[in-house]
Amino acid sequence: MKSTFCLLLPMLLLSISNIQAQNKPNLKSEFEVPFEEYSLNNGLHVILHIDKSDPVVAVALTSHVGSAREIPGRTGFAHLFEHLLFLESENLGKGGLDKMSAKIGGEGANGSTSRDRTNYFQTVPNDALEKMIWAEADKLGFFINTVTEPVLSKEKQVVKNEKRQSYDNRPYGHNFAVINKNLYPTTHPYNWEVIGSLEDLQNATIEDVKSFYNKWYVPNNVTLTIAGDFDVKQAKIWIEKYFGEIKRGNEIPKVAKQEVVLSATKKYYYEDNFARLPQLTLAWPTVYEFHPDSYALEVLATYLSKGKKAPLYQVLVEDKKLTDKVSLYQYNSEIAGQYMLSVRAFENKDLNLVLNGIEEGFSRFEKEGISQEDLDRIKAKQETDFYTNLSSVLGKGFQLAQYTIYTGSPSFINQDIKNIQSVKIEDVMRVYQKYIKGKYFVASSFVPKNQTHLVLQNAILADIVEEKITADKEDSFDASVKASYPKTPSSFDRSQEPPYGENPTVKAPAVWKKQLSSGIQLYGIENNEVPLVQFQMQLKGALLLENKDKIGVSNLLADLMTKGTQNKTAQELENAIAILGATINVNATDEDIVISGTSLAKNFEKTMQLVDEIITQPRWDQTEFDLIKQSTLSQIKEQNADPNSIARNQFRKLVFGSESPFSNALMGTEQTVGTITIEDLKDFYNKNLSPSVTNFQIVGAVPMKNVLAALDHLNKNWATKKVTIPSPVMPAKPTKSVVYFYDVPGAKQSAVRIGSVALKATDSEYHLANVLNYRLGGGGFASQLLQQLREEKGYTYGISSSFDGTANKALFSINSNVRTNITFEALQLIKTILENYGKNFNANDLEITQGYLIKSNARAFETLDAKLSMLNEICNYNYPNNYVQKQEIETKNTTVSDIKKLAEKYLDANQMIYLVVGDAATQLQKLEELGFGKPIVLNPKN
Incomplete structure (x- = not known):
């Protein structure tokens, strides 16, 4: 759906020229990025990347304008344009790119807006490349005349609905606004939210909109990225034809860095109508995207908060039992950045105790620091993330444009990798001392209604504008009115949609199948584009096998399965997975418990050894179970206050009826989860988890014989039992609504x-x-x-x-x-x-x-x-x-x-x-x- 705000870090990296030739990749080695870049006379920056693995091509248009280039009183314009540019242009006509996308078989025709840039993107079959270039050029040079009063009035309502859905009608939806408004001074362009305010959107005029567009949506402020299977020579001809005559705009001033220094700690609170748990968020001003210190700060965030060994996790989760998780990450942008630490505490927990726990966790880190083993563990995960991001041409195109916007050149990828790999132990402690230890911060305490006794001491009420529900139906408009506007002159007839190119040849991948002696069904596809493996093992049953009084057992069991084995504590198992650069997740669905993961192909066998342990040697740790149970009860309380979660759970009950297992929420209720013991999990495990009702699916750079070898021990040592999974009868449709x-x-x-x-x-x-x-x-x-x-x-x-x-x-x-x-x-x-x-x-x-x-x-x-x-x-x-x-x-x-x-x-x-x-x-x-x-x-x- 139009608009995805980019709050988190961009994807790290993209393709390298010798990737298919590499058997055992090493990020520390030198490599070259296969791209070509050039500029048209009007300043349009073009980046081309060839990837012939599939007959598809991704096209992205990135404008170097986000909310940071707006002015107070006229916020939300960049995001508004993200919407408007899909609606119509002079030659595509009404429906614009969305209408064409349906016809050409495109995927993900969408856009996103951040503080610093707005992009428009889509992946299409490669026979539609000329159509896409034509369409994107029409949006850039032949669009603004189509924005009329009815068009603007309608899209204002869409954006306001988006704000209500994403911010106003959800728990903690105003948290970022409180943080950013008080972290950045009013003169700083990160002071307001990307989506803007309802009042500013309502007050926007046609003149405002056109002025903003004419200033920022010009070729010399835009990057066109094309990635995939296409002919470079032909693509250049089309780019020149469709984009070349669009007029260059005024010179765009270079954006100066504006890092922030706080003169005091600021604390705010807010009673949230939709929250059921107290949440504390701390924000420190740090550095802009790709700053030399950002790499060590990223390692620091991972080490402090993620996993059993993380000091903040140990103190807040395991020792003090104030929460079930800690979130710490960088939100870095072009001219400044911030470090975000967020803890959603258990019910009725005092956020002052949470803050004390955070300080204790920091003290523990100061004394112990980070080991080389932990640093290597974090870097191993970065290696897998690197290859994971190579699997789509759109992802590759995104990153090329991202480097261009933030650093001036896509070739920064080479330096980026060096910076990631060059972080040392002393760098991690240095950035902690420089940006976090004893530094001022902004704190927000979001608590349920009538629970202000839980907020931080000396916190003051945050200034948040709440929309009132009124009977008014907003501004009226008639979307059926055909817009009348002058057409922008061109040297050729742009109203003629270009023809398709040669039909793409689509080849389905070869599938292999095998059944092991234990009963496990295997399904695989060997694929060597990247040295990665993705897999999932489905253990059938889950909700279908649960006792009505113990709904939620399979969900709790899935959570507990990664909390250690007979031979490894939860922390030891976590480290064993991480050092391989792998991920292993266990989740319950309505019909399965699913063990899924990703690993480097070279580490697949070792990864499967850990999966084997998880399945056949559960640890049954009572302390871990108690924590998981408390976490689940907290999540259920949150769901009971979130309108969308309420709708989802109530709808299941109404549609499937009380006799169907699907009427139950997978997580269970406070009542059912409250009665579940670890013995119930053992009983479910012993009765219902069996290779006879299990399948294993794998895709990646591993041949079938290697998969069979990796699963041989599990096949021989996992005892088979008969499991009968009921087939629930679907109720009849209602006879009347x-x-x-x-x-x-x-x-x-x-x-x-x-x-x-x-x-x-x-x-x-x-x-x-x-x-x-x-x-x-x-x-x-x-x-x-x-x-x-x-x-x-x-x-x-x-x-x-x-x-x-x-x-x-x-x-x-x-x-x-x-x-x-x-x-x-x-x-x-x-x-x-x-x-x-x-x-x-x-x-x-x-x-x-x-x-x-x-x-x-x-x-x-x-x-x-x-x-x-x-x-x-x-x-x-x-x-x-x-x-x-x-x-x-x-x-x-x-x-x-x-x-x-x-x-x-x-x-x-x-x-x-x-x-x-x-x-x-x-x-x-x-x-x-x-x-x-x-x-x-x-x-x-x-």
Whole structure:
């Protein structure tokens, strides 16, 4: 969905020229980055990167303008433009790039805004490269005339809905605003939030918008990056043709560094309507992105907070039991940076005790420092992260542009790697002493309502502007009005969309299968593009095998499995994984306990030895169990206050009914988790974890014989037992629609969930149901729900629909968050769209759907994640190895009549559950007008 704010560090690194030739990579060695850069006469900076592993190409346009180049009173403009540039341009017409993306099979047509830059990006089949260059040039040079009053009014509503959803209607949503407002002086451009204020957005005029665009969206302030499988010579011709005549703008002044020094510590507090746990956040001013000290600060953040050996974890989690985790990271930007330490404490914990614990953890670090072994461990993880970031052409293109924006040249990658590897023990202690020890900071205490006794001593009330719920429906606009504007002259006819290039050749990866003597089913794809391996082991059962009174057992067991083995304490296991540069995670889903991970190919066998230990030699550490249980209870309390979590959990109950295991939240409830003991976990483990109900999926630079060798010990030593997994019966669809309401007083948005049971992934019509859904709500900006509720009405930031079937589960749902004061109007419109969707579906809808679904197959196997997803479907749904090609044929053969019949069968608006989680005082009564009777309140006041 348009807009992802970049708060965390960018991806570290990208491809190197000799990557495929390397058997045992060593980041300390010299290497060259395969890119070419040049500039057009108008100043447009171009970077080209070739990667012929898949027939796809990523195109990114990055403008060196973010919120830092705004002025007080006119904030949020950079982010507003991120939205506007997708809507229309003179030659793409209404719908702009989003409309074209659906046609060409593109993925991720999106944008993001940070303090310092705004980017627009998409990955497409390589036959659409000329189309993408044409489209991006149209956005840059032939756009601003299309911004009219109705367009601006509508997009203001979309952005304001985004702010409500991301900040105003969620726990701790205002925390960053409190920190940044007080860390940076009012004269500093990082003083305000990237999204801006509701008041500034509302006050923005056409003149303001055009002035901002004409100043910053000029070729000499923009970088075009193209990465993937394409012909460089031809691409240069197209770039010159479409971008070359766009006029250069005024010279853009170089941004000066503006690092901050605090003269005193500042403490603030806020009573959060949606919070159920107290949270303390500390922020120190540090350094800008890629500053020489940023590398040691990154190591320091990892060492202090991540893992069992981390001093802050040891004190706050293990010793004082104030929280279950500590977060410490750098938020570095172009001209300044900050160090962010955040602790969400357990219920009713005094944040002064948390601060004391932080200081104690720092003292422990001062005495003990960091060892060479720990430094090597952290660097090993960085090596794996490096290769992980190489798996998509879009990721490579992002990083090339990132280096250009922040350092002036993509070639900084060479220095960046040297800086990462050159951090020494003494550097880590030096930056701690320089930036953290005894230094002033900004602190925020966010606590639940009426719990100010938990805030830091001497904290003062933070100044936060809360939007009031009113009956007003915002500014009116008519999105159907066709804009009239003068067209920008060009030397050729730009209204003619370029043709496709040569059809890309898509080759599905070869899949191998094997069954071990213990019963484990193996599925693999050998892929040598990068020296990495990704795997997942699914142990079937989970929620399906839980006792009704012990819901949450499998979730707790999954958490406990990585907390040590018989031969290793939790810390020793953690270190053993880290020193390999590997990751091993265990998570529960509704139907599986999943052990997943990533490792360097050279360390795969050693990684699997640790997986073997985790499965066959559990430690059953009571102390770790107690901590996990407390953490889970805290998470449940948080979910009970978050409107979206409430909507998700209540919707499960309503759709699946009390007899289905899927009606339960995977995490359980306070009541069920409260009764679970470690003996319950042992019992579940002994009865239900068996190789007979386990599969193993692997993708990467390891041949089948090596996988078999790595799993041989597990195969011989994991005892097989018979496990019978029940197949839950799906309830019938409701015979008539019912509206349910869950009251969250003061909610700034209403969380909406609509749906019913539908199809399993194994049902014969499941793929066609997804074809049906593309134009309804599965196609992003090509879908009717998003077009009408967001683009035409401005009711929401996002809305989608999906068929979410598995081997056991069948569900159709529509999900959205809508502006509180139009809750009824939004539901009424959704109902109307559902009623008319099948009746009005036409040949054009089918053509758009088929075009996207077929062309997007060029991207089907690009990344390791994509290949692992393919194995998952083959394994769990018994799909044939060539199911992607078979589904393509099925899509091609689908008719309009087929879609109409499916819509009638699965999209009956009068046989669905309608759930609203919002402010009952202002919204409940009117929902009777939907025609489904009086809404049922799920949490009535006594």
